[in-house]
Ligand SMILES: Cc1cc2nc3c(=O)[nH]c(=O)nc-3n(C[C@H](O)[C@H](O)[C@H](O)COP(=O)(O)OP(=O)(O)OC[C@H]3O[C@@H](n4cnc5c(N)ncnc54)[C@H](O)[C@@H]3O)c2cc1C
């Protein structure tokens with residue numbers, strides 16, 4: 001970075017950049033592009049829906065609750081850094097006990113006693129849980145290398161190159177091999193996989209243990225104890241980053257992107273539409289920060305590319321988040337007296353006939369004003385994840401009575417297994433695609449890592465510093481640079 005705090009660019013900087021999508025991926029890209037290209041470049045961010053995208057809240061009884069992306073890992077350093085730079089506050093997970101339900105009874109119950117829980121785990125599963133812990137720690141340690149690489153300015157032209165630089169072919173294989181196969185090989189017992197791992201995959205990705213091992217590890221990291229969220233709602237990061245980047249938000253749907261030769265380089269024409277009017281603009285660099293799978297329906301068509309851009313394969317997984325204000329039916333879980341029901345979260349096994357993945361008492365996004373988790377005998381706010389919307393009988397099974405139900409049917413994350421391909425990052429000379437990273441693992445931090453990577457990649461490709469792209473043996477290189 002130069003004296004101004006911005007990177008120094010040899011040659012003419014780009015004059016206009018467009019980003020399609022104002023979720024965490026698009027807004028973080030705007031922020032990082034501003035850091036790298038400096039104050040002069042004009043950055044437009046197009047959003048057809050709401051800033052935040054899959055980070056969203058719903059209001060119940062004058063309080064807001066996360067209905068999409070809700071938890072952040074303590075080692076998610078980009079998210080941490082955004083919160084600091086934006087002057088936002090952390091919201092710590094309010095402790096509460098978890099149990100696993102198999103449709104008939106609880107097969108695993110957390111207690112108030114850590115040592116007792118450890119003993120029970122050892123008794124039921126042997127050392128499987130220690131093996132698992134070590135496996136997740138090792139993956140996290142390797143994943144954290146990305147912050148070093150990005151701190152030194154290195155970029156990757158594909159998700160494959162990025163993963164390979166972090167953990168070699170072992171990491172790449174983890175995007176193809178199933179979680180269950182990898183864990184069995186590690187010596188984790190089938191019983192532990194069915195009773196502990198499967199419930200975690202169901203709550204976090206609505207899918208089963210055949211999902212790839214890499215996203216499985218991300219999901220397990222998301223079940224650790226050291227989680228947090230943003231006071232006021234995670235989506236505040238997105239609106240904050242747009243402001244920090246001095247980006248211009250255009251509330252419109254991008255409908256077509258087409259290339260136009262401009263001297264030695266290419267410009268891209270974006271056509272867009274609001275409810276009332278249509279518009280068109282030219283840009284030097286374009287970043288698409290929304291899933292392009294046809295089932296998600298971004299509505300973007302790529303026209304005039306020679307050869308045509310490849311179709312982006314795969315589909316997204318539906319997860320329904322129902323935020324219910326009411327009284328949990330503890331009898332259904334075998335506790336006729338709600339005062340004796342000790343759990344804040346109920347996870348479920350992959351049992352036939354179970355109509356929900358998880359049900360948890362949740363906290364509002366503003367807890368600095370004081371929050372006490374409601375007892376099950378009181379009316380509380382619960383989040384239920386299910387593959388289908390809950391019908392009346394399902395609601396009546398889970399809740400004795402309820403005041404309100406708010407349903408969001410998310411195209412939530414990749415349907416892992418619907419394709420073996422990791423989508424490309426570079427679609428054309430200066431046209432980039434962010435959401436391919438979700439096929440390694442879908443999480444706020446993954447989109448943030450992809451955002452930083454695309455900003456660096458776009459910068460190095462623009463300034464023709466190709467030695468900063470796809471460098472091999474980076475761990476060694478960085479050590480010797482110091
Ligand atoms: C229910 C649920 C729970 C989750 N829980 C967690 C969690 O606890 N922790 C975690 O880390 N992650 C979680 N995730 C995943 C996380 O939310 C996502 O990985 C992340 O938010 C993706 O951000 P993004 O910006 O890449 O995409 P999105 O948030 O999908 O943003 C894309 C944006 O592009 C806009 N757009 C699309 N097409 C166009 C167009 N043609 N023109 C203009 N705009 C367009 C969309 O409206 C959208 O706002 C969860 C996701 C869901 C659905």
Ligand SMILES: CC(C)=CCC/C(C)=C/CC/C(C)=C/CSC[C@H](N)C(=O)O
Pocket residue numbers: 068069070071072073076140143203204205218219221222223360383413441442443445446
């Ligand atoms: C990217 C890395 C290394 C870690 C991220 C770990 C993480 C926070 C994973 C969360 C994954 C996810 C999609 C969770 C969805 S459900 C969240 C929560 N259980 C809820 O009930 O809302």
